[in-house]
Amino acid sequence: QGERGSGVLLCSDYFSREDYEKLRDSGLWGMVQWDETLDRKSYRNWHKGSKRKANFEERIDTHDRAIKAGLEVATGCLFGLSDFRYDVLMQIEKARYLGEEYSKKPFVFGTPRLKPVHGFQVDSPHLVDDHTYETSLMVYKIAEPEIARWLQTREDPILNHRNILKRDIYTYRCGEVKPG
Numbered sequence: 001q002g003e004r005g006s007g008v009l010l011c012s013d014y015f016s017r018e019d020y021e022k023l024r025d026s027g028l029w030g031m032v033q034w035d036e037t038l039d040r041k042s043y044r045n046w047h048k049g050s051k052r053k054a055n056f057e058e059r060i061d062t063h064d065r066a067i068k069a070g071l072e073v074a075t076g077c078l079f080g081l082s083d084f085r086y087d088v089l090m091q092i093e094k095a096r097y098l099g100e101e102y103s104k105k106p107f108v109f110g111t112p113r114l115k116p117v118h119g120f121q122v123d124s125p126h127l128v129d130d131h132t133y134e135t136s137l138m139v140y141k142i143a144e145p146e147i148a149r150w151l152q153t154r155e156d157p158i159l160n161h162r163n164i165l166k167r168d169i170y171t172y173r174c175g176e177v178k179p180g
Contacts, residue, residue, distance in 0.1 A: 009074070013052055014062035020069035030072030033062055034110040038090035042082035042126075063094070067102045076110020076150065079128040079136065088136050092143045108148040108169055109140050115154055130159060137163050 007029025014033065015023070037043050040056055047053040063073045075094055077087035091109055099105040113133055114122045128136070140149050148167040151160040164170050 007072075014055075014058050015065070017065040017069050020066045020071055024070050028071060030074065030107065031062070031066045032074040032108075032110070033059070034076040034078055034112065035060055035091070035094070036078045037081040037087055038077065038094065039082035039086055046081050063098060063106070064101070067098060067104055072104075073098070073106050074108040074110060074150065075106045076108070076112070078112050078114065079133060080114030080122065080124050080126050082126055084126065084128050084132060084136055088139050092140065095144055095147060105144070106147055108150045109144075110150045110152075111137060111140075112152045112154065134159070134163055141165055 008027055009030050009032050010023065010028055011032040020028075020031070036046070036053075036059075038060065043056050047056075053059060063075055066073050075091060075098075077084075077091050079087065081087070095105045095109070111133075113128050114124055116122060137149055137151075140147070146167070148169050149163075149165075150169045150171070151164055153171045160170050
């Protein structure tokens with residue numbers, strides 16, 4: 001655990017506070033979990049039947065448990081599951097809530113969006129085009145300038161380069177990223 005932003009991050013399903021404490025004691029610096037959407041109805045619609053993601057409350061509260069265990073946290077939404085305006089504003093509100101409640105805000109907003117994978121088209125009335133996506137990225141930065149944005153590998157590198165700002169994270173070619 002060296003300088004700020006360095007250390008081991010875990011991206012996985014949600015854990016109990018006790019499990020996060022054990023992981024912290026073993027050297028974990030922080031956890032990454034995208035809420036996907038904070039719209040309860042849309043979340044349940046997209047994840048009904050999923051053994052890993054069915055419990056909305058457990059997933060949404062995982063950032064609280066991780067912070068209580070002494071970890072840094074990353075949050076974010078998956079653009080395209082519900083109205084992007086709602087999700088962006090709720091992510092900003094969640095960051096502010098965590099800051100007020102625990103004196104620690106997330107270090108990053110995740111910014112993935114639904115996109116076709118291997119020719120498979122995603123059927124959602126909430127898909128976000130490039131302009132809307134870039135506008136949403138700027139809303140995050142204006143509302144919470146100290147929180148980085150995690151620009152995603154599934155985006156075009158030119159779009160990412162055009163939008164990356166101070167403190168942002170950019171993942172390029174980290175492997176094949178598939179939803180689910």
